[in-house]
Amino acid sequence: MRSMPIRRGLGLLCLSIGATLLLCAAASSRWDRVPAKDHARVNPLASRSDSIAAGALVYRSHCEECHKADGMGDGHKKPPLRSDHIKSASDGDLEWFLRQGDLGHGMPSWSSLPEAQRWQVIAYLRSIQ
Amino acid sequence: MRLHVLRTFLIPVSKSGHFSLIPGLSGVNCRPLFVVFLSLFALIPTLRAQEKPYFVTYSQDLEEPGNLEIETKTALAEPGQSHRYGALATELEYGVKAWWTSELYLDGQATAQDSTLFTGFRLENRVRPLMREHWINPVLYVEYENTSGGDKTLLEVVGHDGQSDLAEPNAEARREHQHEGEFKLILSSNRKAWNISENFISEKNFGHEPWEFGYALGATRPLRTLASGKPCGFCREKFIAGAEMYGGLGDTWSLTLGDTSHYVAPIVGWQLPKGRLSFSMGFGLTGSSLDRVYRIGWASELPQAGAWFRSHSGGAR
Numbered sequence: 001m002r003s004m005p006i007r008r009g010l011g012l013l014c015l016s017i018g019a020t021l022l023l024c025a026a027a028s029s030r031w032d033r034v035p036a037k038d039h040a041r042v043n044p045l046a047s048r049s050d051s052i053a054a055g056a057l058v059y060r061s062h063c064e065e066c067h068k069a070d071g072m073g074d075g076h077k078k079p080p081l082r083s084d085h086i087k088s089a090s091d092g093d094l095e096w097f098l099r100q101g102d103l104g105h106g107m108p109s110w111s112s113l114p115e116a117q118r119w120q121v122i123a124y125l126r127s128i129q
Numbered sequence: 130m131r132l133h134v135l136r137t138f139l140i141p142v143s144k145s146g147h148f149s150l151i152p153g154l155s156g157v158n159c160r161p162l163f164v165v166f167l168s169l170f171a172l173i174p175t176l177r178a179q180e181k182p183y184f185v186t187y188s189q190d191l192e193e194p195g196n197l198e199i200e201t202k203t204a205l206a207e208p209g210q211s212h213r214y215g216a217l218a219t220e221l222e223y224g225v226k227a228w229w230t231s232e233l234y235l236d237g238q239a240t241a242q243d244s245t246l247f248t249g250f251r252l253e254n255r256v257r258p259l260m261r262e263h264w265i266n267p268v269l270y271v272e273y274e275n276t277s278g279g280d281k282t283l284l285e286v287v288g289h290d291g292q293s294d295l296a297e298p299n300a301e302a303r304r305e306h307q308h309e310g311e312f313k314l315i316l317s318s319n320r321k322a323w324n325i326s327e328n329f330i331s332e333k334n335f336g337h338e339p340w341e342f343g344y345a346l347g348a349t350r351p352l353r354t355l356a357s358g359k360p361c362g363f364c365r366e367k368f369i370a371g372a373e374m375y376g377g378l379g380d381t382w383s384l385t386l387g388d389t390s391h392y393v394a395p396i397v398g399w400q401l402p403k404g405r406l407s408f409s410m411g412f413g414l415t416g417s418s419l420d421r422v423y424r425i426g427w428a429s430e431l432p433q434a435g436a437w438f439r440s441h442s443g444g445a446r
Contacts, residue, residue, distance in 0.1 A: 045355075053358030065196070065432035103228040103260045106194050111262050112181075114322040114354035 030085070030102075031093045041092030045119045046126075055124025058117050062110070071128050077106060087129050094122045181324055182398025182407035184424045185285060185375045186347030188326040189266040189317035191255060192224030197434035204283045205423040211296035214240040216248075216281040223435070228257040238281045244299045249276030249307075251284075255315070270313035270328075278305030283422060285311070287332045288341030288380040289388045291417030308335045322354045324371075339380040347373035349396065362401060369398040373409070376418075390418040404429035 031039070045051040060069075066078040073080040086094070098118045101109030110118060180190045184202055192198055200220040207213035216238035223231050234251040253272035279302035281295050310333050317326040330343040349371030356366055376391030378384075394411035404427055411422035431437075 050358035054356040057358070057360060058356050065193075100262045101227065103226070103257060106227050108191070108193050108227045109189075109262050111319040112188075112190050112324065114351060116322075116355045120356055 030097070031089050034093045034096045038092045038096040039090055041090070041095060043091040043095075043119050043122050043126075045116065046091070046123055048123075051120050051123035052127045054117075055120035055122070055127075058113070058121050059124050062113070063121065071125070081125055082128055086125060091119075091122055091126075094125065095119065098122075180405075180428065181326075181347070181349045181371070182369055182396050182405065182409075182426065183326070183345075183347045183349070183371075183373055184394070184396065184407070184409050184426060185283070185328075186326050186345040186373045187255065187268065187270065187313065187315045187317075187328055188324050188347070189257065189268055189315065189319070191228065191230040191257060191268070192222050192430075194224040194227050195433045195435040196224050197431040198222040198428055199431070200428035201426060202282065202284070203425045204281065205425075206281075206283075206295070206419045206421065208292040208296040208419055211292075212241040212243060214238055214243075214281055214295070216283070218282040218284055228260065230255045234284070236276060236280050236282050238279060238299075240281075240299055246277070246279045246299050246303055248280040248282075248303075249274065251276070253311075265316050265318050268315035268317065270311075270315055272309075272311040272313075274307060274309040274311060276307045276309075278302040278307065280307070285330055285332070285343055285345070286375050286377050286390050286392070287330055287343035288339070288377050289383065289417070290341075290343075290377050291388060291390050292413075292419045293417075295419070309333060310335065323348060323350045339382040341380040342378040342384075343376060344378060345373060345375035347371060347396075349398075367400040369400070371396050376414070388417050389415065391415050392418055392422065394422070394424070 043051075063081075067073050067081050068078075071081040079085075089097075095115075095118055097107075098110045098113075098121065099115075100111075101107045103109065113121075180198075181188050184204075198220070200222065202218045202220065204216045204218075205213070216236065219235045221233045225231050232251075232253045232255075234253070236248045236250065237246060238248055239245040251272055251274045253270065256269050258267060258269060278294075278297065279299050312331050314329045315326065316328075317324065324347075326345075326347045328345040330345065332341045332343070334341075349369050351366055352368045352370060353365035357364055361367070372393065372395045374391070374393045377389040379386060379389060391414040392411040393414060394409045396407060396409040398405055398407040407424075407426040407428075409422075409424040411419075411424065413419045413421065
């Protein structure tokens with residue numbers, strides 16, 4: 001009989017910790033993890049006239065198979081790239097994310113692409129928002 | 130180019146000029162199968178493969194999840210006091226997860242004035258233990274090999290491997306069975322468009338054989354880092370050039386560099402719309418090494434092959 005209040009207390013404690021963690025996860029965006037110096041970076045190729053066309057070709061070679069030609073993803077595990085989430089990111093956030101990937105969630109690291117091509121993809125992503 | 134080199138090196142495997150990678154089928158005309166194989170590559174929606182054009186060295190690049198890469202690696206050489214040969218490793222590489230790639234190799238070889246053999250298979254897994262990109266990125270590699278002594282693919286050089294191992298007649302070499310486990314620590318960095326990779330290899334025959342050690346080092350860079358805005362096949366960004374160096378480091382019974390083989394090999398890769406063509410010419414650095422090893426590779430990727438198989442077998446995506 002005495003263990004009931006203890007169990008109930010423990011249950012409430014677990015519930016409140018879980019709720020706090022969920023609230024924190026919901027409040028934080030993926031971009032919160034980006035280091036400040038990366039976040040502040042600006043696309044050095046944004047002003048070049050051919051960046052979007054070149055980025056489109058790189059996108060077709062590497063990104064289209066998952067995120068689809070229209071950038072809308074597969075509606076399942078591969079998320080859309082035409083979204084508020086991408087719009088709200090800085091150039092530096094996107095470059096950091098492309099470089100790091102998210103291996104745990106199926107996004108490969110694209111550090112093997114030259115940095116210039118990552119910036120070209122970002123120019124293309126901006127153009128399709 | 131590859132066919133020409135193969136013809137130059139492989140004649141005459143049999144009097145009829147036919148060859149086969151399946152044991153017991155030498156003399157069978159494989160041309161129709163070859164044509165079907167090429168047609169499949171022409172018809173199915175393949176992508177260019179993304180990995181670096183290394184033949185021996187592994188980098189941190191793993192297969193994209195769900196993609197299947199089909200790659201062939203051909204080694205052509207002529208050991209001293211033996212006949213020239215061509216060895217083909219066909220690799221099926223599948224991205225299980227973004228951090229885990231699994232591969233199956235099927236190996237064979239044909240030796241001039243001797244015979245053609247299927248020399249065995251290898252199963253390997255590569256796993257990235259760290260989910261973030263770092264200055265140096267480790268990848269763990271585990272492989273099981275079930276090959277015969279006739280294997281000449283030279284996918285790694287360990288222990289005191291030398292050209293005398295490649296000079297045995299096929300009839301003798303095929304009697305030796307090798308059940309081996311191989312472990313590699315792959316360290317790799319991508320910096321300023323350069324890829325620099327170091328592999329530390331240890332291999333153990335499950336029979337009463339010592340642990341053998343080896344290494345492979347590689348560096349590559351695209352000739353141009355900026356992509357051009359127009360589709361092109363022969364522009365500089367489509368070419369990756371570099372070099373790799375690999376060799377044996379002895380074994381636990383004789384941990385010396387004596388009688389070990391070492392090679393240095395310039396490499397070049399050409400990204401084509403349907404795949405990647407790569408070429409390397411390795412130069413032996415020691416008396417135990419082959420003088421030269423020519424390598425030709427072709428890699429092509431089937432995008433989201435896993436999802437295709439699941440949808441056609443009625444499974445959930």
